[in-house]
Amino acid sequence: MREGSRVVIIGGGPGGYEAALTAVQLGARVTLVEDKGVGGSAVLTDVVPSKTLIASAEWLHSVESADQLGIVATGEPFRASFSAINARIRDLAAHQSADIKNRLITEGVDVLAGRAAISSALGADGTRFVRAELADGTVRDLEAEIVLIATGATPRELPDAKPDGERILNWTQMYGLGELPRHLVVVGSGVTGAEFAGAYNALGVPVSLVSSRDRVLPNEDADGAAVIESVFARRGMTIVSRRRAMAARRVEDGVIVTLDDGSEIEASHCLMAVGSTPNTSHLGLQEAGVSLKESGHIMVDKVSRTTAFRVYAAGDVTGSLPLASVAAMQGRIAMNHALGDYVEPLDLAGVASNIFTAPEIASVGVSQQEVDEGLDAVVTVVPLTRNPRAKMQGMTEGFVKLIADSANRVIIGGVVVAPGASEFILPIALAVSSRMTADEMASVFTVYPSLSGSITEAARQLRTSVHSEHIRRALERRP
Ligand SMILES: Cc1cc2nc3c(=O)[nH]c(=O)nc-3n(C[C@H](O)[C@H](O)[C@H](O)COP(=O)(O)OP(=O)(O)OC[C@H]3O[C@@H](n4cnc5c(N)ncnc54)[C@H](O)[C@@H]3O)c2cc1C
Numbered sequence: 001m002r003e004g005s006r007v008v009i010i011g012g013g014p015g016g017y018e019a020a021l022t023a024v025q026l027g028a029r030v031t032l033v034e035d036k037g038v039g040g041s042a043v044l045t046d047v048v049p050s051k052t053l054i055a056s057a058e059w060l061h062s063v064e065s066a067d068q069l070g071i072v073a074t075g076e077p078f079r080a081s082f083s084a085i086n087a088r089i090r091d092l093a094a095h096q097s098a099d100i101k102n103r104l105i106t107e108g109v110d111v112l113a114g115r116a117a118i119s120s121a122l123g124a125d126g127t128r129f130v131r132a133e134l135a136d137g138t139v140r141d142l143e144a145e146i147v148l149i150a151t152g153a154t155p156r157e158l159p160d161a162k163p164d165g166e167r168i169l170n171w172t173q174m175y176g177l178g179e180l181p182r183h184l185v186v187v188g189s190g191v192t193g194a195e196f197a198g199a200y201n202a203l204g205v206p207v208s209l210v211s212s213r214d215r216v217l218p219n220e221d222a223d224g225a226a227v228i229e230s231v232f233a234r235r236g237m238t239i240v241s242r243r244r245a246m247a248a249r250r251v252e253d254g255v256i257v258t259l260d261d262g263s264e265i266e267a268s269h270c271l272m273a274v275g276s277t278p279n280t281s282h283l284g285l286q287e288a289g290v291s292l293k294e295s296g297h298i299m300v301d302k303v304s305r306t307t308a309f310r311v312y313a314a315g316d317v318t319g320s321l322p323l324a325s326v327a328a329m330q331g332r333i334a335m336n337h338a339l340g341d342y343v344e345p346l347d348l349a350g351v352a353s354n355i356f357t358a359p360e361i362a363s364v365g366v367s368q369q370e371v372d373e374g375l376d377a378v379v380t381v382v383p384l385t386r387n388p389r390a391k392m393q394g395m396t397e398g399f400v401k402l403i404a405d406s407a408n409r410v411i412i413g414g415v416v417v418a419p420g421a422s423e424f425i426l427p428i429a430l431a432v433s434s435r436m437t438a439d440e441m442a443s444v445f446t447v448y449p450s451l452s453g454s455i456t457e458a459a460r461q462l463r464t465s466v467h468s469e470h471i472r473r474a475l476e477r478r479p
């Protein structure tokens with residue numbers, strides 16, 4: 001099953017389009033059916049628009065602290081032109097989608113606009129059929145040896161806080177707003193909620209962040225989350241902790257959000273950022289023998305196989321780590337496996353991720369939480385306030401954290417909290433994936449002065465910590 005195999009992909013986000021590129025490169029005939037636009041939610045409503053918004057917010061952030069570096073504004077201070085920011089975001093997302101579509105077409109992928117579902121019927125030789133209802137009103141039955149489902153996820157809705165797209169919004173609707181909110185309530189302090197709350201706060205909007213947990217970013221590094229929470233508070237954001245939003249109702253020129261203690265927050269707009277649900281309905285999954293997990297996501301193994309013969313799945317619909325990079329990897333793995341090429345099963349241990357707040361939180365590998373829960377490892381933290389370059393650039397918070405296996409000093413995880421941390425995590429990700437020891441990293445030359453100098457400093461510190469840990473244990477063992 002190689003040259004000339006017919007592959008049909010449902011969904012054109014990173015899971016789908018990366019799979020399509022891999023499959024054509026392996027000689028398959030590939031059709032991709034996408035209903036919203038190539039690039040999927042990642043490009044049209046999620047990753048690309050949110051990070052473009054954050055690019056504008058970041059710029060305002062750096063200008064705000066210019067006086068600390070001796071730069072004084074003489075004229076009008078800068079302010080956000082929200083309509084220009086949103087127009088740029090929509091434009092950039094549309095261009096990115098068009099770029100990916102052109103690339104797919106150039107590589108030989110047949111791209112169809114419309115919605116598709118698997119048919120339960122099987123061909124005589126076990127081939128599958130996918131019914132595509134196309135945007136031009138026609139219907140096509142596509143025969144395939146291999147089907148990939150990469151349909152992504154949709155913003156979760158609370159029954160009493162349904163978005164109306166004007167005052168109560170989910171994150172996909174934020175880019176249609178014509179003017180800056182007078183006051184924005186963000187419900188949910190996961191990564192989406194925290195990124196939007198931070199960006200709007202930087203644009204000058206009063207923000208109230210409703211966090212159902214003890215702290216913002218409950219699933220992230222606790223020290224990193226504490227930095228973000230204190231930055232948010234310092235910048236005037238109201239954080240309503242340990243409260244759930246029960247309802248949001250529209251009033252004349254705004255919205256009232258009711259919390260679980262009965263209190264209410266009045267604002268001009270409310271962003272619901274309470275997670276996502278997988279897109280699994282109307283796909284014919286049950287009839288085709290594709291099993292779902294209890295969470296509603298498609299069950300897949302480490303090579304992206306579902307429970308149905310020749311049907312694969314990739315990305316957010318599988319409930320794996322919901323990241324564009326992971327969706328793309330699952331899509332590539334699916335095609336390599338299905339088309340008989342060399343394949344490495346999915347390994348999430350080395351996934352690097354980043355939260356685009358100011359400062360950013362980037363992490364890779366084993367987490368502090370796993371160490372706190374008993375993993376035999378040593379953790380070291382170097383605050384950036386010690387770093388000369390950080391001082392020159394006026395950075396007042398942030399740190400580098402490294403985690404090493406106590407037994408052999410191999411670096412198994414790390415966190416960087418700094419402006420641009422997404423770029424500084426790569427050396428740590430390389431260390432984790434190549435099983436570099438703290439000693440090896442400690443001996444690498446870094447530029448002086450540089451933020452990355454704190455990474456090798458952390459490695460030197462780690463070497464000492466592992467050494468002390470060994471001495472402590474040896475002493476404990478002595479009678
Ligand atoms: C606000 C936000 C910001 C994010 N930022 C980042 C980030 O910075 N970095 C990162 O790595 N991840 C980020 N993510 C996560 C990332 O967006 C997802 O992990 C990624 O989009 C998953 O890709 P996918 O291919 O599984 O699905 P999607 O990108 O959701 O694409 C699936 C596509 O399939 C289409 N589809 C569904 N059903 C059908 C059907 N029946 N027929 C045809 N087409 C169909 C959908 O309309 C959609 O266009 C962010 C998520 C959110 C919500």
Ligand SMILES: NC(=O)c1ccc[n+]([C@@H]2O[C@H](COP(=O)([O-])OP(=O)(O)OC[C@H]3O[C@@H](n4cnc5c(N)ncnc54)[C@H](O)[C@@H]3O)[C@@H](O)[C@H]2O)c1
Pocket residue numbers: 158187188189190191192193195210211212213218243244245246273274275276321322323353354355356
């Ligand atoms: N920078 C990035 O890479 C990036 C950005 C955004 C999202 N993502 C991905 O998407 C995933 C999902 O993130 P998310 O933030 O969209 O969802 P999430 O499920 O991680 O967070 C939603 C939060 O809302 C809270 N919540 C739910 N109901 C609530 C209520 N009624 N009132 C108040 N709070 C409530 C939940 O407790 C949770 O903390 C992330 O794990 C990440 O992988 C990545």
